[in-house]
């Protein structure tokens with residue numbers, strides 16, 4: 001596979017930047033870039049300005065993309081300011097411009113028939129799930145959502161997003177919102193209650209691994225958006241490789257910016273802890 005053929009590089013204007021809990025919700029005027037953006041795709045943004053030493057682009061999942069409205073195409077992001085690049089981005093003012101490449105990577109697969117879907121997000125990992133929920137609902141699917149985080153302020157669940165799901169369940173590890181615990185603590189109950197047939201997830205790797213375990217036990221197809229560190233986001237550097245099984249079961253190190261971020265959970269070799277698992281194709285024996 002190669003870079004998403006629809007990807008465009010452009011200097012895009014910040015239309016809005018608002019603090020929402022622990023995150024910044026940012027809207028960019030992107031023109032035609034929005035036309036082919038799908039839930040699961042991500043953007044790669046150059047940070048720090050022209051003379052910055054931060055030479056690597058930063059990856060952010062597309063929260064929502066629209067190609068209508070007063071500003072033409074727009075892309076919305078949910079940014080957690082934690083390191084220097086994301087902090088720089090979160091401090092951009094309205095009318096400033098940033099250099100963006102999008103849409104990148106694979107998108108969530110949409111079933112052709114209405115199904116009962118369960119969407120699970122951890123922290124800012126909920127970002128691509130609301131756009132996905134809207135599409136699934138428009139196709140007649142039942143959509144349940146579980147959002148989890150360590151504490152209430154780290155759950156990103158905008159009011160308008162709640163309307164696009166049938167039942168929203170929140171979990172926090174400190175019990176400050178929703179049920180105390182992790183997303184997997186409530187998963188099986190919801191799978192049974194809503195007769196879930198398809199699971200989508202997005203969040204940190206340990207959460208995806210735990211969700212995948214429950215999905216496999218329940219024999220439910222699980223599509224997850226993996227979040228591995230990405231130094232280029234366009235398939236060149238190989239920093240984002242994760243071990244995945246191909247159709248014949250052979251484990252290969254695959255680029256999560258090209259073959260992912262959305263992948264079939266059953267194919268991912270979780271828990272490899274950035275090591276190459278034994279038996280991986282091409283690895284020394």
Ligand SMILES: Cc1cc2nc3c(=O)[nH]c(=O)nc-3n(C[C@H](O)[C@H](O)[C@H](O)COP(=O)(O)OP(=O)(O)OC[C@H]3O[C@@H](n4cnc5c(N)ncnc54)[C@H](O)[C@@H]3O)c2cc1C
Nearest residue numbers: 056058059060061078079080083084085086229230231239
């Ligand atoms: C597909 C995807 C979607 C994401 N979606 C979101 C989102 O919606 N919202 C959000 O807030 N964050 C998101 N992230 C995380 C976001 O990309 C990081 O938080 C961001 O890169 C942090 O940059 P920083 O400068 O703030 O942090 P720092 O930790 O200071 O810098 C991170 C930089 O180091 C580089 N790096 C890290 N590990 C390695 C390595 N092993 N080898 C080489 N370079 C490395 C990275 O490429 C990045 O450029 C996403 C990440 C991915 C991969």
Ligand code: FES
Nearest residue numbers: 233235237238257
């Ligand atoms: S981030 Fe460079 S190859 Fe994927």
